[in-house]
Amino acid sequence: QVTLRESGPALVKPTQTLTLTCTFSGFSLTTDGMSVSWIRQPPGKAPEWLARIDWDDEKYFTTSLKTRLAVSKDTSKNQVVLTMTNVDPVDTATYYCARTDYYGSGTYDFDYWGQGVLVTVSS
């Protein structure tokens, strides 16, 4: 059974660094074709993909936020960590982590999602 769960602060002050952790089970990020992405969704808006880390440690970021994002994995703990620097109130959103199993499906989509964590950026 595949599960993902996000954890992190509910409230962050502007200019601070946000650190979110995705803890997953039911699959391994050492398996070829596996990746975990971070996706956020501001209240009332569509999801926005932020970053992806692959089984071979390749990393990809959305262009508009590339300078503020970092992603890493700890395969021994089954965790993926996202950091976002210099946060602003416009970064207020629910942040999700989600799995892609490219070799399993042959497609790039998100077949399992965490329940999300709402992060509010406010002073």
Add this chain to the structure above:
Amino acid sequence: EIVLTQSPATLSLSPGERATLSCRASQLVTVDYLAWYQQRPGQAPRLLIHGATSRATGIPDRFSGSGSGTDFTLTISRVEPEDVGIYYCQQYGGSPLFSFGPGTKVDI
């Protein structure tokens, strides 16, 4: 940058009616890389369709996907009350690597 546009913005239906949701891309999208998601109120998105036409595991067969090139469609053959939510299309391969459409809200 590939921009996805969805129509209509809102769809109001009665149980048993057919729902047709459209997703149009600003550039060609590889069929393998077009997906549809359902987001029920207060929940995370759920994968419905991948590769434009393949139902994800556990998705009822009243959901079907079609299309190619720049025009894709999600059809719900007979809507049920539990189908209330927002439906998003998503593409892979452009810039940004993944993008979502603005969504179609389905009311029943």
